[in-house]
Structure formats: C-alpha cells, structure tokens
Amino acid sequence: MNNYDNVIAAISTSYATAAISVIRVSGNNCLNILSNIFSNKNINKILPRTTVFTHIISKDNFIIDDCILVSYKAPLSFTGEDMLEINIHGGILVTQKVLLRILEEDVRLASPGEFTLRAYLNNKLSLIEAESINDIINAKNEIALKIATNGLHKGTLNITSTLKNQILDILSKIEVQIDYPEYEEFKDFSKNIINNEIKPLIEYVSTLLIKSNKTMLIKEGFPVAIIGAPNTGKSSLLNLLLDKNKAIVTSIPGTTRDLIEDSINLKGLTINFIDTAGIRNTVDEIEKIGITKTKEVINKAVLLLVVIDSCVSITKEDKEILKLVKNKDFIIVNNKIDIGTKSNSNNYINISTVTKEGLKELEDAITSKLKFNEITSDFNYFSNIRQIDLLENIKKTLEEINVYDNIGILAYNIGRVLKYILELSGEEYNELLTSSIFSKFCVGK
Numbered sequence: 001m002n003n004y005d006n007v008i009a010a011i012s013t014s015y016a017t018a019a020i021s022v023i024r025v026s027g028n029n030c031l032n033i034l035s036n037i038f039s040n041k042n043i044n045k046i047l048p049r050t051t052v053f054t055h056i057i058s059k060d061n062f063i064i065d066d067c068i069l070v071s072y073k074a075p076l077s078f079t080g081e082d083m084l085e086i087n088i089h090g091g092i093l094v095t096q097k098v099l100l101r102i103l104e105e106d107v108r109l110a111s112p113g114e115f116t117l118r119a120y121l122n123n124k125l126s127l128i129e130a131e132s133i134n135d136i137i138n139a140k141n142e143i144a145l146k147i148a149t150n151g152l153h154k155g156t157l158n159i160t161s162t163l164k165n166q167i168l169d170i171l172s173k174i175e176v177q178i179d180y181p182e183y184e185e186f187k188d189f190s191k192n193i194i195n196n197e198i199k200p201l202i203e204y205v206s207t208l209l210i211k212s213n214k215t216m217l218i219k220e221g222f223p224v225a226i227i228g229a230p231n232t233g234k235s236s237l238l239n240l241l242l243d244k245n246k247a248i249v250t251s252i253p254g255t256t257r258d259l260i261e262d263s264i265n266l267k268g269l270t271i272n273f274i275d276t277a278g279i280r281n282t283v284d285e286i287e288k289i290g291i292t293k294t295k296e297v298i299n300k301a302v303l304l305l306v307v308i309d310s311c312v313s314i315t316k317e318d319k320e321i322l323k324l325v326k327n328k329d330f331i332i333v334n335n336k337i338d339i340g341t342k343s344n345s346n347n348y349i350n351i352s353t354v355t356k357e358g359l360k361e362l363e364d365a366i367t368s369k370l371k372f373n374e375i376t377s378d379f380n381y382f383s384n385i386r387q388i389d390l391l392e393n394i395k396k397t398l399e400e401i402n403v404y405d406n407i408g409i410l411a412y413n414i415g416r417v418l419k420y421i422l423e424l425s426g427e428e429y430n431e432l433l434t435s436s437i438f439s440k441f442c443v444g445k
C-alpha cells in the first residue's frame, strides 16, 4: 500500500445528519501534525485516552465547530499507531468542513478499510478478526451477528490454530523420518500418517466445510426462488411473503420478465426471495430472456417454491417445470384456493395470496425445508468465500496425498496445506489479497 506512513483521516460515522460525527485520524505524531487546527494551544500535552473539550479553528482563526478530542498513543490504539478521535456536531456540512480543515494539514483521506488494514499490519488484529468486524457492521440478522462476534472473539481463530498444530506435528514427524530413515520403512510410515493423521483431518475439514457453507447462507441469506407457469400467482406470492407491493401483478400471463428479489427475516434468519418470469414456450424475445434467467436461478436457489394454479388441473407446463426441479429441494404451492380446489397431497401447501390462507403453513414448510431447527448455537465456522475457498484447497490437497508419494512429495503437500492454513488465519499475507479484503470496508473503518 502506498503512503503507508502517512497520517490518514476519515469520517467514521454515517454520512447523514445526526447528533454527533466522529472523525478518526491515525498515524505517527498525528496530534502534533494537527495541533494548529485546535484552539487549545496546549493540545500536545493532553493525556492519552482522556477527553478534552476544544474547538476546531480555520487557518484564519475562526471557530468551525466545538469538539471533544480523544487522543491515543501508539501502540495502545485500534490501529496500533497514534490516533485521534474528533467528536463534533453531526451536521453533514460542518463535518465536511472539519474534515477539509484536517486535510489542509499534512494528512490524507483514508481509503476504505484502511484503519482496520493498519490494525492488521500492526498485529492488532488477525485477518479473520478484521473480516469479522466488517461482518458485524453488515450483519443482516441476529445469527449472522452472533457468527461475526464469535469470529472477532477468536472462535474461528482457535480452529486455525488447532489445524496448524496438527499440520506442524505431521511435518515434524516427516522431518524425523527424513533424518532417521532407518527407524521405520517409509511405506509403513506414510501409511500410518495417512490413516492416523490425514484421514481424520480430511473428515474434520469436510465437516467444517459443510457447516461453513451453511454459515455463509445464514450470513448472506438463503436464496429461495418462486417459479411456475405464467399467471399462477408467483408475483402475488412474493408480495405476500414480503408483506409489501414489490412486484407488478396483472391478469396478463407473462407480466414478470426480470428477476425481482427482496429479503425478509423469518425466525431470526434471512431469506432472499426471487420472483421469476413464468416458464412457457414463447416467441416474445424479452420473455425468452426472462425464462433463461429463471432457469439459471433454479440452479442457484437452495429451495424452490413451485406455484401452480388450483383452478386448473396440472398442466403440461407445470409438468415440465416439475421435471426441471426434480433434483432440487422444492415445495409445491397450490395457489388461488379461494376460487380453486385444495389438494390433499402432503407435498402441497394450499394457499390463497388474496385471503392469505395458508401463509403460516408455507412459512413453516420453508423453515423446515431449510432445516432452521438444525442450526445450532455453535457458530465457530468460517463464513466467507475466501475462507471457504482455502478450506476447500486444504481438503483437496490432503485428499491428493497417497502412499505411493515419496517423502519429498509428502513433505511438499503438507507444506502446501500449512500455507493455506496460514493464509486462512492471515499469518501469511499477500498484499493484493489484503487490499481486496479491506477495500470492501467502509471509509473510516
């Protein structure tokens, strides 16, 4: 990162009118560098971690705003550097003016996530903890918040250190085998390592992966698509589930062309509902594109709500759609029962989007299909694509190891696994990766 040694500043509160705004500054000697912006001429003498009331003044000595200043001395600060927290009135204009005044001194605007990046580079935080902070800020539901908080409080970090110790243990055994090959026939040695150490490790990582993928869904929301033939009431169902008028509903078949998405929290978890274009044979170009999109969504969704019209018996189109979803989890929603016929089949949920009859049953069926009750209170799992990708690499590399490998290949592969684990915890870092992680943060974080 360029200008790493510079003093940086950013507004840390949201860009809106509020009671107070906080501007954060970080970098060596920042209090001295900014001493001219404060009315208090003894500002350099304030004690770290105490509050001081002073004013922000312009270059020509006019008061811009009152301010409560907190100063931190390295390394006892969030970033590990000297830091300032400048609390001022929360108007948008006044906050901007104070920030501009700060930038008139030898200070530059922070890039997104740069405070947290500095904290990471100064060993104040592990990469997983830094990612957890972003997850806390962006948490959409209670459980996602709990997962993120756990990440911050070392839950996932403990997993990486356990993995690391196990791999280091294997590596030290390999070293002994290299140094004293006369102790044990290599083939027996590698068989033992594979059966006693690597296989249990693969099992452990596989379970971690299943739970981590689920954790990612909890964090991002479960994609549930509403599909079916035209005019069966998919958009009406979306609106009912969301409890708002999100999608256009008309009696003309082929109303919805594009995907319409929105989420709700159901029993503490987030579900992303996706309304789709009705599937049928059509010559309409726009509708055709919509139908292609619908088919893509069928693959991505973890659950499908297949809407059928209870006023008519199952149509050829309905049958085609049921064929498309046969390998997926789905619920058949028998809609328009206020004017149609209820079904007795267990696989059907009878509903009317007009009278709202059946809504509760459908919500229960959705949460039961998504196995919400199996979500435990143990949230020490990984929850983003970077982490899950690394876990997959660990698993794949371990699975590739076999008894026919010579000791050099064995050592090399175990070394690769160690590298992935260190990347997972962030102990081994690569600048490109970290800047891409931190750029997802908001400015001022």
Ligand SMILES: Nc1nc2c(ncn2[C@@H]2O[C@H](COP(=O)(O)OP(=O)(O)OP(=O)(O)O)[C@@H](O)[C@H]2O)c(=O)[nH]1
Pocket: 228, 229, 230, 231, 232, 233, 234, 235, 236, 237, 248, 249, 250, 251, 252, 253, 254, 255, 256, 257, 276, 277, 278, 279, 335, 336, 337, 338, 339, 351, 352, 353, 354, 355
């Ligand atoms: N009586 C009754 N009419 C319904 C019900 N649900 C939807 N409708 C009507 O059915 C028609 C089609 O509803 P939509 O929600 O637009 O159907 P859709 O499946 O999204 O249709 P496309 O977007 O064209 O594929 C509208 O006239 C709705 O008012 C219901 O439960 N009962």
Ligand SMILES: [Mg+2]
Pocket: 234, 235, 236, 247, 248, 255, 256, 275, 276, 278
């Ligand atoms: Mg529609």
